[in-house]
Amino acid sequence: MRILLVEDDEMIGNGLSRALRGAAFAVDWAKDGVAGDAALAAGGYVAVLLDLGLPRRAGLEVLAGARARGDRTPILILTARDAITDRVEGLDLGADDYIVKPFELTELLARLRAAIRRGDGQAQSIIGTEELQVDLRTREIVYHDIRGTLSAREFALLYALLERPGAILSRQQLEERIYGWEDTVASNAVEVIIHGLRRRLGADVIRNVRGLGWKVSKGGS
Numbered sequence: 001m002r003i004l005l006v007e008d009d010e011m012i013g014n015g016l017s018r019a020l021r022g023a024a025f026a027v028d029w030a031k032d033g034v035a036g037d038a039a040l041a042a043g044g045y046v047a048v049l050l051d052l053g054l055p056r057r058a059g060l061e062v063l064a065g066a067r068a069r070g071d072r073t074p075i076l077i078l079t080a081r082d083a084i085t086d087r088v089e090g091l092d093l094g095a096d097d098y099i100v101k102p103f104e105l106t107e108l109l110a111r112l113r114a115a116i117r118r119g120d121g122q123a124q125s126i127i128g129t130e131e132l133q134v135d136l137r138t139r140e141i142v143y144h145d146i147r148g149t150l151s152a153r154e155f156a157l158l159y160a161l162l163e164r165p166g167a168i169l170s171r172q173q174l175e176e177r178i179y180g181w182e183d184t185v186a187s188n189a190v191e192v193i194i195h196g197l198r199r200r201l202g203a204d205v206i207r208n209v210r211g212l213g214w215k216v217s218k219g220g221s
Contacts, residue, residue: 001116001156002026002177004048006036006062007078008055012101016049019105024139024152026180033057040066044176045073046116052079052090060093067094074115078103113137128162129218132205143201153178153193161206161216170213190214 003025007013013029020027028045030036033054040048040062048066052059063075076097077090087098096115099108113125113136125136133142139155141148150158160169160177169177174190186192194206194214206214 001046001159002028002044002180003112004036004039004045005029006031006033006039006048006054006059007051008032008053009051019109021152023109024155026156026178026183028181031055033059033062037062037065040071040073041069043071043073046177047074047076047096047112047119049076049078049112050095052077052081052086060090063090063095064093072119074119076112076115078108127159129165129216132162132216134158134162141201143205146201148200154197157190157193158197158206158216161214165216166218168209168213168215173213 001024003020005013005016005020005027007016007029008031013031017027017029028039030039034056036048036050036054037057039045050059050062054062059077059079063077066073066075074096075094076099077095078099078101079086079090080101082100090098096118097111099111117125117136126133127136128134131144134140134150134155136159139150139152141150141158156178157174160174161167171190175185178190178193179185197205206216208214
């Protein structure tokens with residue numbers, strides 16, 4: 001799953017990027033408001049972590065612009081501004097959460113997962129079908145009577161397919177959900193991930209639709 005981080009502080013940006021990748025997210029890091037707005041407009045993110053005091057364009061302007069064009073991507077504000085008026089303004093402009101620096105990483109990740117769930121219309125961390133479920137918090141999978149923990153790439157690919165069971169996603173669409181800007185993507189990367197999942201869980205867990213892409217059946221089988 002791809003996260004957009006919009007943060008101009010090098011130390012915070014580096015630390016958050018490492019932490020998010022360690023939590024199975026692909027991270028694109030924009031270091032000013034103009035770059036962040038352009039990345040957000042291009043789409044493909046499950047959530048955005050947005051600083052307010054950005055060069056070139058303020059974070060609140062980025063937030064307001066996204067909501068004005070109908071972008072419903074979950075946006076979490078990360079800022080040192082702790083005044084009630086700032087919180088109210090950010091939330092009223094459409095932020096999904098407002099987190100004051102410094103913060104605990106575990107709480108940030110929990111709030112991020114909650115925002116992603118709300119964006120998907122999920123009340124809990126488990127998504128899937130009757131026969132195939134994935135836990136957003138632990139990256140655990142249950143498929144029929146098989147249980148296990150997914151790698152970051154496996155998790156991101158299955159999550160993308162399970163957001164809309166039965167929908168077909170192309171190689172490019174899956175790559176956009178799995179990899180960040182700085183990742184090197186081999187031409188057969190998606191096929192390798194799918195092959196690994198099928199080897200562990202069975203050939204029917206992900207179906208290929210010739211010439212179009214892959215899908216998870218609505219019934220999970």
